Amino acid sequence: MTLSEKNYAFVMHCGEMGSRWGFNRTIGQMCGLLIITKEPMTANEIADGLSISRGNVSMGIKELQSWRLIKVQHIPGDRKEYYAPAGTIWDMANRVFEERKKREIDPTLSLLRDNIIEEAHNDDERFAQQQMQEIHDLLETVTKWSAELQRLSPEQLQSLMKLGSGIGKVLDFKDKILKKP
């Protein structure tokens, strides 16, 4: 099975973007390939399709599984493992988002917390601590918010997303309502 020119371009683009999205080129390509391929693929098909080594695919699969982006499937009477995207595009985007939060925000939040609870010993530390407090508060707000979004039902999310420029209005509205009593 060979990719059409357009599909190949998409897969290569995913590779180029891979490192920006949090993984590396090969893994980006694998992800793109599995998304645009209707049927689940074997590791060998992936290796052939992308002209990379079998070992590399094996490692890539492990990584994609750690991101919960792909799932394994089996075909009766066939010993090979078949791989396919784990869920909808939306699901996958969510996973990437979550996983990145875990890698990009949580460690910093943890360090900041540790640092903030200790007392500052001089002016430099005092100033630094104020700054860290600000970063901490910001990250915590973002964290709470994203957790909140995850908790909304898909319908509510849809509704929220479609709100667009209506957000401001709804907020004003809410303020008016809540301030009355």
Next chain:
Amino acid sequence: MTLSEKNYAFVMHCGEMGSRWGFNRTIGQMCGLLIITKEPMTANEIADGLSISRGNVSMGIKELQSWRLIKVQHIPGDRKEYYAPAGTIWDMANRVFEERKKREIDPTLSLLRDNIIEEAHNDDERFAQQQMQEIHDLLETVTKWSAELQRLSPEQLQSLMKLGSGIGKVLDFKDKILKKP
């Protein structure tokens, strides 16, 4: 000027996180250092503080400026350039967010648009196009949304952020109101 142990730990952490945040180790360190240092710093002070070469600092400054994270200041009677964070922590987070969107989302959106307007030639391309359409729609929604958030006044944002679990309620509320007429 030497960093206290705690401040040093913070700066090193910024370095380790640097690549996750979209730049590299040195630039992460520079950013952290400038944030926790009250006074603007010269390039040489930065180089000394982080034990890196002067040339590296120069490149880092250029990069941080391209992210609009630092600004230059001058002291009368002193020819050196002094660097300081450009704005509040909130401002900086916003810049990083914007800049990353530009690098991580916009190029893909553009490729997807190009790909979607062309007609598919066979089943494989048809399926791929459907998937790309989904990714496109998702990214576009996210893009619109973040633009929307940028447009809100800081007070509205505060209000929205503090809403937390109230989001669901406000949404339900809005639905009721809007559906009445």
Next chain:
DNA sequence: CATAGTTTTCATTATTTATTGAAACTTAAA
């Protein structure tokens, strides 16, 4: 306009990260 203080550039070198492929491992079926 010459100079000294300062910043930038970029070829070279060092470091980090990714890839290969052969060997080791796993496992279903004979």
Next chain:
DNA sequence: TTTAAGTTTCAATAAATAATGAAAACTATG
């Protein structure tokens, strides 16, 4: 069991990325 189809591991190698530092380029000032 043994075998063979399939997968994983990991030491060696290749590729990409970052850092150095000396030379070039600026630029205020006398």
